[in-house]
Amino acid sequence: MRLRKASAFTAAVITLSLAATACGGGDDEGDGDNADGITIGIKFDQPGLGLRDGNNEYSGFDVDVATYIAGELGYEPDQITWREAPSPDRENLLRRGDVDMIVATYSINEEREEQVDFAGPYFLAHQDLLVRADYEVPDVEAINDMTLCSVVGSTSAQNVQEDFAPNARLQEFPTYSECLNGLEGGAIDALTTDDSILAGYAAQEEHQDKFKLAELDLSDEYYGVGLPKDSDRLEDVNAAIEQMVEDGSWAQAVEDNFGPAGYEAEDAPEIGARPTD
Known part of the structure; x- marks a missing residue:
């Protein structure tokens, strides 16, 4: 797949945003009560997608997507609290209100959609x-x-x-x-x-x-942004994903995070796409 490059300005914005996120974002000890910001669940042990290093800095494609979405919702990078979202706990984290959303290689399927809402998808693996x-x-x-x-x-x-x-x-x-x-x-x-x-x-x-x-x-695994059931943020998150694709930031994030592995990513899927039998 040939990815179109983001503009130099867009790339610079992403770089500055991620740097601020790494330095200013919270850790996984929060309880989801983030009145002045947003709490987002990610993976902490997935290089290229969601990784926390020894300096409590966060990197990966999911981190880039989450940071972009948060920005479109009106949150600065230093207003993001990152919380670890292990696969078995994702529905519980959303149901309890421990996180506002989850961007953690969260594959959309019918069973999960009975418990949570999914924006996107934003990636096809x-x-x-x-x-x-x-x-x-x-x-x-x-x-x-x-x-x-x-x-x-x-x-x-x-x-x-x-x-x-x-x-x-x-x-x-x-x-x-x-x-x-x-x-x-x-x-x-x-x-x-x-x-x-x-x-x-x-x-x-x-x-x-x-x-x-x-x-x-x-x-086929369609990654969605997990939200609490009946979330009033669903349309806004979908709009943020569409904007990220349209302005080239999505393509830049794919290249930055997966390019070194030689991984050929699929084009961004349509909003609302779901796996078929």
Whole structure:
């Protein structure tokens, strides 16, 4: 895919915005009571998407999207409180009011839409496998003989069990980082989740040349912005996503975060698009 470049001005705005966010944003200890700002749930352990480093600075495509949306809603970067949103806890975080929204590789599906509202989608990924560099997966059927790892509460784990590899040995851990440790050590054959997430891990300096994507495109995963049910922000968030695509900021964020991994992202999906059977 050929991504159009954002203007120099837009790119500069994004850079300054993210720098301010990293320095001024809150951490995951907040309780969601952010009267003068907005609390946004993200992943803390997904390089390229949502990552908190040792200096409590945040980076990744989801962080860029969340920062842009917050800006369109009237919040400066230093008014954002970041809170960790592990996959099994996302619905509860929204239901309890611990966060105002979640931008955390949150795949839209019917079961989740019964509990929360989704703006977007803002990204289309595909489930795949991350394997060791010398490991070959000849076809989808071969996955049934493998030991896989994914995270608790993810659609990836559900897809393995219900769809393409019901006989595979599946291990579920709280974080992808734990799965990656098992993959590197040989305890598992593959980490399965969205290709965007896998590309982020494979691109890390310490992992280069160790792993590769199987490139199987096992499913379509439409990432949405999670909002509390019957949220009055739904239309405004959708408008913010559309504006981010139109002004080139979305394309710039894709290039900045996924370009180093050589990951070919899909074009931005239409607002309202949903997975089909």
